[in-house]
Amino acid sequence: MSHPVSDHEEAHGPHIVSPKIYLLVFLALLIGTTLTVVASYLELGPWNPIIALGIAVAKATLVVLFFMHIKYSSKLMKLTVVSGIFTFLALVGMSMSDYISRAWGSF
Template identity: 80%
Template sequence: MSELETHHGEEPHIVSPKIYVLIAATLLICTALTVAASYLELGPWNAVVALGIAVFKATLVVLFFMHIKYSSKLMKLTVFAGLFTFLALVGMSMSDYISRAWGSF
C-alpha cells in the first residue's frame, strides 16, 4: 500500500526539451558513426562495433525517452530483470559454444 501511495503522490518528473534535443542529436551522430564504421575493414570486429554503438543508443533511449532514469526503483528493477534474462541466455549458451571444440585438436 505504501507503494501505491507514493505512486500517486509522486510528482511526474518533467524533462526539459533541451535534454530531449541533446539525446536526439547524440542518437543521430551515433547513426552516422555506425554508417562510417561499416566502411572500415575490421573483419569480425565490424559486427562488434556496430552492436556496441547500437547498445549505447538503446541505453540512451531507455534511460531518457522511456524515463527510466527518473523512474522508481521498481521500474529500474523491471528493466534490469529483462537484461539479466537476456545475459543469462547469451552467456550460458556461450558456455557451450566456446568450449565445444576444446580437446578435439
C-alpha cells in the same frame, strides 16, 4: 477541493522530461547512426562487430534512460529493467559459451 490536489501533483507528480533533453538525445542517436555506418566501412578486424554492438548498446541505453524515462523512475522500475537485461545476457551468454566450447578437445 481541486486546488490542493493539483498542488500536490505539482510537488510529487511524475518527472516531466523536457523537450530540450529529447532533442539532445535525438541528435545523439542520429550521430550514433552515422558513426556505426562509417565504422562498418573501416577495416578493424575483430573490432568491427564489437564497435557496432557498442554503438548500438550506447544508443539503446540513451533511449531507455531518457525516451523511456528510466533515469527518472523509481528504484523498482530501474531494478526491473536491469534484472531483465541481466537475464537476457545470461541466457545469450550461456548459449554462446556452449556453441563456442562444444568442439573443444575433439581436435
